[in-house]
Amino acid sequence: MPKPVIISPSSISLFLECPRCFWLYKVKGIKRPPMIFPSLPSGMDRVLKEYFDEHRHKGKKPKELCGKFPGKLYPDLDKLNIWRNNRKGLRYTDKGSGIVLMGALDDLFVTSDGLYAPLDFKTRGFPLKPDTHEHYQNQMDIYSFLLEKNGMKSAGFAILIFYHPKRVDENCNVDFQPDPIRIKTSAAAGKGLFLSVVECLTQKREPKASKDCPFCSWNRGCG
Secondary structure (H helix, E strand, C coil): CCCCCEECHHHHHHHHHCHHHHHHHHHHCCCCCCCCCCCHHHHHHHHHHHHHHHHHHHCCCCCCCCCCCCEEECCCHHHHHHHHCCCCCEEEECCCCCCEEEECCCEEEEECCCCEEEEEEEECCCCCCCCHHHHHHHHHHHHHHHHHHCCCCECCEEEEEEEEEEEECCCCCEEEEEEEEEEECCHHHHHHHHHHHHHHHCCCCCCCCCCCCHHHHHHHHHC
């Protein structure tokens, strides 16, 4: 029995960049050339989860959230660790095609009225620009859609916490400045993105490349 096709927010980003590259990867197994990624963000991701879990065990909120977001961290760490896992995550399967949408949460926030908001950590080298959070809109919409499909009513917003280095003290400890941002989310928009991906994958012919895709342009130049 063939393995199901699994779609993640990063896969959808690839689809939006170039439908052809996305289709070739998911249908034909042809990947773009690998890129080198720094290991610092994954290290920060790990220690931030540990930091938030320490507060969860104490029934408290980290100071980044205090006074800004009424509610609490999702209390069930066993479930959260499944949803955090890049191989498991929070999932929804399209019944018609069998295509699976999967998102790995960083954390989950429960509002004071029992609604659910994805909470995501972002590491940057510099302070925020006014539009920085907009780059993560699709990802948060998809998370909101996944929450609803798993029986958790979306709060209609997500919490992004951006951390950037501020200074180094005399003991060589790096001081990171946290910037928590609340952004509106739409489960309907997340659903629309997923259905567009399903439509792309279920067609027999490869879709057209994006005009500004450098990989497809390079491929055409070598043909």
